[in-house]
Amino acid sequence: MLLFSFVAYAQVNVKSENTKFVGIGDSPIFSRIMRLTTLNIQSSDCNLLPSTVDGSFQSCISNVGRFNSNVTCSGWQNVTPTSPDTWSTPIPSATVLNSNMIPSPDGGIFAGAIARYSDMTNPGVPEAFNTSISNLIPGEQYQIKFYQSNMTNFISSNVVGSVRWEVTFGNEIQTSANSLVEMAPKWTEQNLLFTAISETQDLIFKALEGTIIGNYDYLYAVIDGIKVTRKNFDCNNPCNSITGTIVINPTIKIDCKADVIANPYSQTIxxxxxxxxxLTSTVAGTTFNWTVSQEGTTGAVAGSGNSINQILTNIGIDIGHVTYTITPTLNNCSGTPIIVVISVAPKSYNPSIKIDVAGTCRNAGDCRFSTYCGVNIPVTYLDAPEGSAISLTLYKELSNPPRISLNISRVGTSNVWLLSYIETGPYSSVDFTLYLRDANGNVLSKLDQTISRQPMWESVPPCN
Structure with a gap:
């Protein structure tokens, strides 16, 4: 077995065979036993914008005192019929633009777009531009950072106008904070977090008007320093390196034909x-072994053979899952593993609440007591998951002031509760509901009840 150490920066080529080892480079010794794939390891810059797209807009030639060109000079594409422009300072004096505008912290040239115009029915307003981002990892989070400001000409402190940017990345839309019209415009950094849903997604920036108080028929938003980075990478670290060891295993063969077919690939039991x-294979003589991981279940164990026949038990109230990772082997050559997922449904129940009416209640829905002092009524639940409990909700007493004290308490850790009924005055009645809930608080069953004293017992004296 051969060992090589390496330090990798930015993007490297990775060669692997059957996930047994990782190598770097295009050496012939690697090529004999490995197949070539590409692994994108982000550099210290981390910006995922295409190389042809300039998020700093510096590729646009500066023409001081006027707009430079539309944003296509920096590789962006127009979304609207009228194009956003790129600018450099000083800005010429104009009715609608602020000549006090300064460069952003990113420096040099910046871009701008109309957010509001007197004729908002114009199909070119508000203006927008876009590009496409590739090499994304679905499910990973990405930060979109940029500087923004408001280049609208300042009217007075009694008039308020603001702009913001609507950012669309894939199917997710977010807006930045508002930037106010000011006599001396300020740049602020914006940081929006998105989750990728595909490997390639469109990125769109559209200027929007924000809060307006007074008369602002024209609003102009500016932007600079656009960067798209993966959340878990530190783009401020000037030397993100990866150090590792290449292990070359001479037993791995490039002509390994071991494969596995599972029937079924998934199952619910x-x-x-x-x-x-x-488990079968397209090549005779292939053997199979598997490892397991399970959640909310027991009974799954690692093993080998041509079939997986294991009794699985759900130990909760939600669906459990078992994942089998199955690897084929032929002539000491391990092929590509496959995944089989088994869903294990929990035990089904027919939960109910039972009130012991013997001697205390006329029937399950109408308890009429011959005692004036009070009574404890046994309440139980039937066929419910472990951890279930009964609770009481009192929703109406037909006497004023109230004359009944009604409570429920559990007997130890059993499935028996005692419903305690105590009268504090003459004839009275109360409606209530008993709820049976599982360990997560979900209602499994409920029972509406009424408890009252018989009027014929009105002459029974009160308790001492």
Whole structure:
């Protein structure tokens, strides 16, 4: 076995065979035993904008005192019929633009777009531009950073106008903070976080008007220093390096034909049922082994053979999952593993609440007591998951002032509760509901009840 150490910067070529090892470079010794793939490791800059797109807009030739060109000079594309422009300072004196505008912290040239115009029915307003970002990892989060300001000419402190940017990345839309019209415009950094849903997504910037108080028929938003980075990378670190060791295993063969076919690839079973996964290959003599991971279940174990037949038990109230990673082997050559996921449904229940009416209640829905002092009524639940509990909701008492004290308490850790009923005055009645809930608080069953004293017992004296 050969070992090589390496330090990798930015993008490197990675060669691997059957996930047994990782190598760097295009050396013939690697090529004999590895197939070539590409691994994108972000450099210290981390900016994922295409190389043809300039988020700093410096590729546009500066013409001092006027707009330079539309944003296409920096590789961006126009979304609207009228194009956003690129600018350099000083800005010429104009009715609508602020000549006090300064460069952004990114420096040099910046871009701008009309956010509001007197004729908002114009199809070119508000203005927008876009590009496409590739090499994304679905499910990963990406930061979109930029500087923004408001280059609208200042009218007076009694009039308020603001602009912002609407940023669309894939199917997600977010807006930046408002930037006010000011006599001396200020740049602010914006940082928006998106989650990628595909490997390639469109990135769109559209100027929007914000809060307006008074008369602002024209608003102009400016932007600079656009960067798209992966959240988990530190783009301020000037030397993000990766150090590792290449392990070359001479037993791995480039002509490995081992494969595995699972039937089925996924399966849903009830708790305490057996899996039935058959394993075959297109090449005779291939053997199979598997590892397991499980969530909310027991019974899955690693093993080997031509089928997976294991009794799985759901230990919760939600659906559990078992993942089998199955690897084929032929002549000491391990092929590409496959994944089989088994969903294990929890035990089904028919939960109910039972009130012991013997001697205390006329029927389950109308309890009429012959005692004036009070009574404890046994309440139980039937066929419910472990951890279930009964609770009480009192919603109406037909006497004023109230004359009934009604509570419920559990007997130890059993499934028996005692409903305590105590009268504090003459004839009274109360409506209430008993709820049976699982360990997560979900209602499994409920029972509406009424408790009252018989009028014929009105002459029973009060308790001492």
């Amino acid at each position: 009830s708790t305490e049922q057996m899996t039935a996964i058959n």
